[in-house]
Amino acid sequence: MIAGELKSKIDGLWETFATGGLTNPLNVIEQITYLMFIKDLDDSDNRRKKDNILLGLNDYQSIFDGEVKIDDDLTVNGDELRWSTFKDFAPEKMFTIVQTEVFPFIKNLKNNEEGSYARYMKDATFLIPTPGLLSKVIGELDDIYRLMDEEVQKDNSKNKEKALIINRGDVRGDVYEYLLGKLSTAGRNGQFRTPRHIIKMIVELMNPQVTDKICDPAAGTAGFLVESAEFLQDKKKEEIFYNKENRHYFHNEMFTGYDTDQTMLRIGAMNMLSHGVDNPNVEYQDSLSEQNTDRDEYSLIMANPPFKGSLDYNSVSKDLLKICKTKKTELLFVTLFLQMLKVGGRCACIVPDGVLFGSSKAHKSIRKEIIENNNLEAVISMPSGVFKPYAGVSTAILIFTKTGNGGTDKVWFYDMTADGFSLDDKRTPVKENDIPDIIERFNHLDKEVDRKKTNKSFMVDKKDIVDNDYDLSINRYKEIEYKPVKYPPTEEIIAEIEKLDKEANDALQELKALLKD
Known part of the structure; x- marks a missing residue:
């Protein structure tokens, strides 16, 4: 969560844009995003070069090496395009280089490829009006990056005992969340931005593999995809980069994300590229519509789909309505995940509590479909404060595997009451945190079988769930231990x-x- 000096610096950056003549919030966010991307490109290039040398591959070609072609009429020294180089130039020279060289460079970075990055950067526009404003903004962004790195070091020192490693991407994601929260239109279609630590927890629970084909049908800024890429680069680095086929698959085929917001798609494409994925499939698509023909395609889906908002019922895919006839987007998305997964594919999705216990025919039908015809593994109930200050809705994480022929035997329930932050609008760090315990217990479910239903986590037999009309709310099964008091x-x-x-x-x-x- 963004707080303290980092929050003040970001607010100050926002004010700098306003006083410099750029007041449209969407334009401000886009310009900040472009500049952060330029900075990340420099950092990522240096990091990948070092990793390549450490792995003994020595085949990495830096995008900044030698003479770089900007367009048909312009070739420049690649070193000038690095943030670490031009940030020290005088304002007039810096402005000229960023406007006429650096910005065209990032727009044309993948121009010779049919990828999502090239597609969404075609309409990108450099809007910073003066050298003075650009110089000031770049100086303030440098300070913000310094503070982000300090936050990373501080958080990692706190989390040594929990083996929860924080990287700049985590804090950077929180910065994005905070910036996007300044948009007055944020959340109009029910998209609650998923806190970075919750995304990280879900990715660790699902443990992506090198062979997975990963999708988020409601991708936003591609948080789940970025975290999956980071996880794989950390845990499976040698498997990916020592194997030519795996490396090509990682960069070009592994990741797919859909959204209906062009700005989010552009940010998502840049986000993926700056996190080491060269050509992710980030597409404009209404995932619930007939336009989406992906069926039996993915081995892993992780998502936080919209819980409410506008829905063109007439355009909803007919095969979704056959299973779950409803206008509720949260139910339609869960149905969609089952359709998009191939047999053996896994899903972890965030749903509002109503999905767990709603009594309508549609609510019951999707729960029955998951339990009777597939394998429901876990229900993790989260406290309502997790999405504050954006929303106070109570949510849960459903984890299931598509089998097509059943398999649910026992379902693991966990009652999360703390996520490491206060559950009010301030969301300040606190000691109480169930996340390490959730990850540890989920990885050793064999030890959970005999736990009593008075504990935070326990198993429930499928028969009990069926007898309770497929109700998945933890309070239906949790037992309260009453201790007699002698007066x-x-x-x-x-x-x-x-x-x-x-x-x-x-x-x-x-x-x-x-x-x-």
């Missing part, structure tokens, strides 16, 4: 009250006597 006899209680009453009266009389004196 003294009534006579002793009355005697104690009389004693206290006498002591209070004596003290009152003493006070009155003192006042008379």
Whole structure:
């Protein structure tokens, strides 16, 4: 979460744009995004070059090496395009280089490829009006990056015991969330931005593999895809980069994301590229419509789909309505995930609590479909404060595997009550955090079988769920342990009250006597 000096610096950057003449929030966010991307390109290029040398591959070609062609009429020294180089230039020279060289360079970076990045950058426009504003903004962004790195070091020192490694991408994601929160249109279609630590938890629970084909049908800024890429580059680095086929698959075929917001798609494409994925499939598409023909395609879906908002019911895919006839987007998306997964594919999705216990025919039908015809593995209930300050809705994470022929035996339930932050609008860090425990227990479900239903986590037999009309709310199965309290006899209680009453009266009389004196 963004707080303290980092929050103040970002607010100050926003004010700098306003005083410099750029006041449209969407334009401001886009310009900040472009500049952050330029900075990340420099950092990512240096990091990948070092990793390549450490792996002994020595085949990495830096995008900044030698003479770089900007367009048909312009070729420049690639080193000038690096953030670390031009940030130290005088304002006039910096402005000229960024406007005429750096910005065209990032727009044309993948121009010779039919990828999502090239597609969404075609309409990108450099709008910063003066050298003075650009110089000031770049200086302030440098300070923000310094603070982000300090946050990373601080968080990692705190989390050593939990083995929860934070990287700049985590903090950068929070910065994006905070910036996007300044848009007055944010959340108009029910898109609650997923906190970075919740995304990280879900990715760790699902443990992506090198062979997975990963999709988020409601991708936004591609948070789940970015975190999956980071996870794989950290845990499976040698498997990916020592193998030519795996490396090509990672960069070109592994990741797919859909959204209906062009700005989010542009940010998502840049986000993926700056996190080491050269050509992700980030597409404009209404995932619920007939336009989406992906069926039996993916081995892993992770998503936080919209919970409400506008829906063109007439355009909803007919095969979704056959399973779940409803206008509720959260139910349609869960149905969609089942359709898009191939047999054996896994899904972890965030849903509002109503999906767990809603009594409508549509609610029951999708729960029955997952439990009877597939394998529901886990239901993790999250507290309502997780999405604050954007929304106070109570949510849960459903984890299931598509089998097409059942398989649900026991379902693991976990009652998350703390996520490491206060559950109010401020969301300040606190010691209480169930996330490490959730990850540890999910990875050892065999040890959960005999746990009592009075604990935070426990198993529930499929039969009990079926008998409860496929209700998945944890409170339906959680047992409260009542401890008998032995009280003294009534006579002793009355005697104690009389004693206290006498002591209070004596003290009152003493006070009155003192006042008379």
